[in-house]
Amino acid sequence: MTTAARQDVVEARRVVVKVGSSSLTTAAGGLDADRVDALVDVLAKAREDREIVLVSSGAIAAGLAPLGLPSRPRDLARQQAAASVGQGLLVARYTASFARYGIRVGQVLLTSDDVSRRAHYRNAYRTLDQLLAMGALPVVNENDTVATDEIRFGDNDRLAALVAHLVRADLLVLLSDVDGLYDGDPRTPGTRLIAEVTGPGDLEGVSIGSAGRAGVGTGGMVTKVEAAAIATGAGVPVVLTSAVHAADALAGRPTGTHFHRTGKRSADRLLWLAHASAPRGALRLDAGAVRAVTQRHSSLLPAGLTGVEGDFAAGDPVDLVDESGLAVARGLVNYDARELPRLLGRSTRDLAAELGPAYEREVVHRDDLVLLRRQGLTR
Numbered sequence: 001m002t003t004a005a006r007q008d009v010v011e012a013r014r015v016v017v018k019v020g021s022s023s024l025t026t027a028a029g030g031l032d033a034d035r036v037d038a039l040v041d042v043l044a045k046a047r048e049d050r051e052i053v054l055v056s057s058g059a060i061a062a063g064l065a066p067l068g069l070p071s072r073p074r075d076l077a078r079q080q081a082a083a084s085v086g087q088g089l090l091v092a093r094y095t096a097s098f099a100r101y102g103i104r105v106g107q108v109l110l111t112s113d114d115v116s117r118r119a120h121y122r123n124a125y126r127t128l129d130q131l132l133a134m135g136a137l138p139v140v141n142e143n144d145t146v147a148t149d150e151i152r153f154g155d156n157d158r159l160a161a162l163v164a165h166l167v168r169a170d171l172l173v174l175l176s177d178v179d180g181l182y183d184g185d186p187r188t189p190g191t192r193l194i195a196e197v198t199g200p201g202d203l204e205g206v207s208i209g210s211a212g213r214a215g216v217g218t219g220g221m222v223t224k225v226e227a228a229a230i231a232t233g234a235g236v237p238v239v240l241t242s243a244v245h246a247a248d249a250l251a252g253r254p255t256g257t258h259f260h261r262t263g264k265r266s267a268d269r270l271l272w273l274a275h276a277s278a279p280r281g282a283l284r285l286d287a288g289a290v291r292a293v294t295q296r297h298s299s300l301l302p303a304g305l306t307g308v309e310g311d312f313a314a315g316d317p318v319d320l321v322d323e324s325g326l327a328v329a330r331g332l333v334n335y336d337a338r339e340l341p342r343l344l345g346r347s348t349r350d351l352a353a354e355l356g357p358a359y360e361r362e363v364v365h366r367d368d369l370v371l372l373r374r375q376g377l378t379r
Contacts, residue, residue: 062086235265281310
């Protein structure tokens, strides 16, 4: 493989780089200043001729030692406490390290709820775009201190893929403690590095492990491959390699695994709705409504509803399920769960006449709806 094979990497002008906890901290918790400085050295150099957005794990891991925690806690409350302590330490370390190059750092903390909704999505994009325009380097992380189980990304690999889509990046670089994707356990003799992935067919029969090495993060190789699929499907190529090879990855030199783009670029926030949201409930549709939503890309109207499940508020993500219980779409609902039972099967005209003009609206507008039934998650 030659450098020319990664021309899309060389030509990328806006790059999202994701680094995992294990590449920044010790297994016992606490930031490794030398590792952070080494990464910053590479990013500062790369930033001379391109824009960089850094998605950085490490907040929870950095907070373990200061709080006397021997390992990453399993319960959400203590994870949030560790993140609260560690996030400040993490950003302070980046701020000091990038200051050596006169580079300003801007912290951006996100939950999936922040970007699944239309207005929040636009605000997130504007903030990141403005930081870049003003010469700052955004450091993005999940807002672990306030995120609940229902609105968590769960791993920063997926967050990085979605941020790459959000900022319309030309490239995503995933840095971890493994130097690429192998066709088996890389510690087993005879396993082979998969240097190029042009599509899902290249991974058929490949055994992908789920556990990381250091024990301080949440993502393993499975989450990285899933993140690569999200990014490449949205038109963003991906390089997966270890943090020590970051300079080679950004320069387009042959290192790690190069995932080629499989889809087209778009500015559609519905990718976030599909991949970053957890449904708070479900709406049951009759056969006609299923056809309208999946084949004609229509909005969901009350007339097509046959049932409501869950406890949700207007604006929450819900699954749209067919008569067999299969989720065919996900969307942002315009009504609270308690409002919907009396609307089932009724026309918007009748509802408006009886209850007022506020009820002459869709249950889920087509602009807030993404299909789930086909292969992958497609609009």
